[in-house]
Amino acid sequence: MKEKILKIRENPFVSYFFPFFVMLLLMLLFAAWTGGRFIMPRNLTLVVNQALAVGLVATGAVVMFSTSRMSAAMGGSTAIACIIGAYAFLTTNSTAAMILGCIGGGIFIMLLAIGLSRLLRMDVMILSIIFMTLLLAVQQWLLDGGKNLSLDYAKMKELQNMNLPLTFCAVFVIVCMILLEFSPFGRKLKLIGSNETCSRQVGINTQRMLAWAFLIAGIGVGLGAAVTLMRSATVSQNTVNSMNMDVMLAVVLGGTPVRGGTNAKVFSGVWGAMTVAILTNGLSMVGIDAVWIQAIRGIFFIAVIALSEKRSDVLA
Amino acid sequence: MEKVLLTCKGICKDFGITKALKNVDFTVTRGKVCGLIGENGSGKSTLAAVISGIYPATAGMMELNGQPWKPKDMMESQRGGISIIVQEAGTIGRLTVAENIFLGQESRFRKGFLLDYKKMNAKAGELMDELGIQGISPQTRMMQLNMQERKLIEIVKAYYYAPQILIVDETTNALSHAERSILFGLIHKLADEGNAVIIISHDIEEVLEHCDTITILKDGELMTTLEQGQANPRQIKELMVGRDVEEGFYRTDMDGYSEEVVLKADNITTLREIMNFSLELHKGEILGIGGLSDCGMHTLGKALYGEEPILLGSVKVGKDDVEIKNAEAAVLSRMAYMSKDRDEESLAMNSPIYENIASTGYQKNKSRSGLISLKKEKQYVDTQVKGLKIRCYSNHQLVSALSGGNKQKVVFGKWIARDFDIIIMDCPTRGVDIGVKYEMYNLMYELKKAGKAILLIGEELPELIGMCDRILIMKQGAVSKEFLRSPDLTEKEIIDYMI
Structure with missing residues (x-):
């Protein structure tokens, strides 16, 4: 019996889809708790919409996390990308310019992070903590001390009606999945996350690969920012202020270990984002106060990290 | 009592x-x-x-x-x-x-x-x-x-x-x-x-x-x-x-090697230990490097592979004299390197055996679409796991859960799986039992016969005497003596030049 359980647990297929079943379980729990209101089509559409921006940023983050580099500034980066995209739209009145502005902004910030990390020989995580404060200041400066940037709501609604957020998410996740799971590129990234010296010795140019990983994370940030603009048609100091926590929680809940490596899974971003959205929405529907929702999410985060570390120890 | x-x-x-x-x-x-x-x-x-x-x-x-x-x-x-x-x-x-x-x-x-x-x-x-x-x-x-x-x-x-x-x-x-x-x-x-x-x-x-x-x-x-x-x-x-392994532990031939130089170090000096060191490694040769542990032989292995910065001189490989400045260039020039520091440098400890062995074959196991062919890759890994008799219940078992010798086999398998021309082995049989050692020595000899060049860095003199065509003994970062393969060569003769 014990042998069977172990074999099932170590099966790559099982470990890949386990978070998906956790997500389903959570959904059923809230369905029962709310007397079925939670799984009404309208609410499920809302949950999916809430999850899209986080899913995009988290999917990019998984690619970055796979190299064993964590950033605590994903939220700040998304906010800046939103502002750049908003200004691009306001200047040109073009939605294409807005999307490109968001992506360009995301890529620029992420490449700046990895570039500075290399130049200053500083850990990305430490640097991202500094970035968090820095980006907040830049955000304030770009918003001229806290003013709101309003976009043309009709045009944003048009993009939503074209199902662009869902399309962005589907295409980005599929591309990332092919890259990370089935191409030499992704396998090299995971090996870097597992042991950088070892990967260098098998001939991998680790610096070049890291730059590519951060570039992809930047695209995720950019697309996440574009989807946020499409949904809200406005940018303020509070835009995506819970993104940081949501992304970290999504990646971990989705089954990617915080230390990266070969266990990083692209679907973590999507399933994790869905789980976060289900958790937030479900708790809110059962009448839990917003402050308590934050606290519960925090406890969830710590518990999942502790469990995933414990699981690694047992397997080792 | x-x-x-x-x-x-x-x-x-x-x-x-x-x-x-x-x-x-x-x-x-x-x-x-x-x-x-x-x-x-x-x-x-x-x-x-x-x-x-x-x-x-x-x-x-x-x-x-x-x-x-x-x-x-x-x-x-x-x-x-x-x-x-x-x-x-x-x-x-x-x-x-x-x-x-x-x-x-x-x-x-x-x-x-x-x-x-x-x-x-x-x-x-x-x-x-x-x-x-x-x-x-x-x-x-x-x-x-x-x-x-x-x-x-x-x-x-x-x-x-x-x-x-x-x-x-x-x-x-x-x-x-x-x-x-x-x-x-x-x-x-x-x-x-x-x-x-x-x-x-x-x-x-x-x-x-x-x-x-x-x-x-x-x-x-x-x-x-x-x-x-x-x-x-x-x-x-x-x-x-469980069987008699006394006979034929080391190679017994005196086959010699080709005159073609495949790797040449020209007066290299590194930041640590190596001073004006030169060597030539030939096709089909097993060249041994021996000495006391701090003589610089381990640093030499890294320097030849581009893992240790070279201040003066150069390392060149092949007919085109490609200069090796980093590990990426070395691998592209069909070089392999087995580090002595197994757990820190040679293995991704928290990854499965599969991922470790597959890591040298990403390019080789690509399909026409540019993606990895899982079928080819599985075969690539399975061949080594079976050939080297790595004790595991599945290829997906984490390397950290293996015994020391089986970890060493994973390192060996990872590099042998790909058809490299020059292989630098730094203490490859460290922690490996007698039965596997015997198989590894056989494999080294097969590689030599296939025209591969092996640089064997070792602290075990019987291993160097038994397996190498030539032995360079190092002392304080330089060659103190060169020995040619001979049935009469003894440990005592070599030790005199080590100390």
């Missing part, structure tokens, strides 16, 4: 579905040095880990001095009188030598709310002097020391606890001759004082020379325990492996 110090009865240890120990009975007597030998994965290190509190036993009981013995961890074991020098890194890189020696015992050096580092460093220096260790400052950070020096510090740490039982787990293969004498000096000192020592080693001659009893494990079961006078190397090897 002999006084029993430790008794293990019916010890079992399971790792998931792997049964590492099956009902092992083992006794340690005061004043004795006990040898524990067996193939890779036979359960030697696991038994040592159970005794020293690293792992709890799944079943069975132990008694130390007649009292039940069930240490919760290594620290409790040390306090109770059992110390272990583990097979791989057992120290913390960012701490100093003194901090590592007194880890968990810092309160001894408390001065009010602070620690008296002066006193701690002085005590560490004193301990090192007692063991005859020179040239290491107690204030040096561990990460600045090489592998041999780190092992010496572990020996000091074990000595400090004045153990009733000292377990030495495959430590000697990481040490040079001088450092081995320090270790064996300590072992015999402890035994003479009425304590006991358990030595785990693959070096049968060493075990026969230093141990009073020799216990042989196979597949997690105790085969037999022999007294020193009863055993001979051939009999032990047969008990370990």
Whole structure:
């Protein structure tokens, strides 16, 4: 019996889809708790919409996390990308310019992070903590001390009606999945996350690969920012202020270990984002106060990290 | 009558579905040095880990001095009188030598709310002097020391606890001759004082020379325990492996090699150890590099592979004289490198065997679409796992869960899987049992016959004499003597040029 359980647990297929079943379980729990209101089509559409921006940023983050580099500034980066995209739209009145502005902004910030990390020989995580404060200041400066940037709501609604957020998410996740799971590129990234010296010795140019990983994370940030603009048609100091926590929680809940490596899974971003959205929405529907929702999410985060570390120890 | 110090009865240890120990009975007597030998994965290190509190036993009981013995961890074991020098890194890189020696015992050096580092460093220096260790400052950070020096510090740490039982787990293969004498000096000192020592080693001659009893494990079961006078190397090897491996251990040919130079180092000087070093490696040649551990041979391996910055001179490979400046260029020039520091450099420990072996074949296993062909990749990995008889229940088993020798096989398999032309092997048979060594030597010879060039860096002189076409002996970063392959070449002749 014990042998069977172990074999099932170590099966790559099982470990890949386990978070998906956790997500389903959570959904059923809230369905029962709310007397079925939670799984009404309208609410499920809302949950999916809430999850899209986080899913995009988290999917990019998984690619970055796979190299064993964590950033605590994903939220700040998304906010800046939103502002750049908003200004691009306001200047040109073009939605294409807005999307490109968001992506360009995301890529620029992420490449700046990895570039500075290399130049200053500083850990990305430490640097991202500094970035968090820095980006907040830049955000304030770009918003001229806290003013709101309003976009043309009709045009944003048009993009939503074209199902662009869902399309962005589907295409980005599929591309990332092919890259990370089935191409030499992704396998090299995971090996870097597992042991950088070892990967260098098998001939991998680790610096070049890291730059590519951060570039992809930047695209995720950019697309996440574009989807946020499409949904809200406005940018303020509070835009995506819970993104940081949501992304970290999504990646971990989705089954990617915080230390990266070969266990990083692209679907973590999507399933994790869905789980976060289900958790937030479900708790809110059962009448839990917003402050308590934050606290519960925090406890969830710590518990999942502790469990995933414990699981690694047992397997080792 | 002999006084029993430790008794293990019916010890079992399971790792998931792997049964590492099956009902092992083992006794340690005061004043004795006990040898524990067996193939890779036979359960030697696991038994040592159970005794020293690293792992709890799944079943069975132990008694130390007649009292039940069930240490919760290594620290409790040390306090109770059992110390272990583990097979791989057992120290913390960012701490100093003194901090590592007194880890968990810092309160001894408390001065009010602070620690008296002066006193701690002085005590560490004193301990090192007692063991005859020179040239290491107690204030040096561990990460600045090489592998041999780190092992010496572990020996000091074990000595400090004045153990009733000292377990030495495959430590000697990481040490040079001088450092081995320090270790064996300590072992015999402890035994003479009425304590006991358990030595785990693959070096049968060493075990026969230093141990009073020799216990042989196979597949997690105790085969037999022999007294020193009863055993001979051939009999032990047969008990370990299950077949006669005495004949044909090393190659016996005098085939020679091609004149074509495939790798040329021209007057290279590195930041550490190497000074104006030149060598030529030929197609179909096994070139041995030997010397004392700090002679620069390990740095040389890295420098030739582009892993150690070269200040002066150059390393060029192939007919086109491609200059090797980094590992990426080396791999593109069909070079491979097996590092001596297995766990830190050669393996992704928390990844499966599959990912480790597959890591050298990403380009080779690509399909037409540019993506990895999982079928090709599986075959690439399976060939090595089966060929090298890596003991695992699945290719998806984590490398960290393998025994030391099986980890080494994964490293070997990873590099052999791809058809490289130049292979730098830094102590490739370290921690590998006699049966696998035999297979590895056969494989090296097959590679040589296929025209591959091998640079074999080794601390085992019989291995260099037995396998190499030429041997370069290094001393203080330069070549002190070159020996050609000869049936008359002896260790004694070589040692004169090492010291």
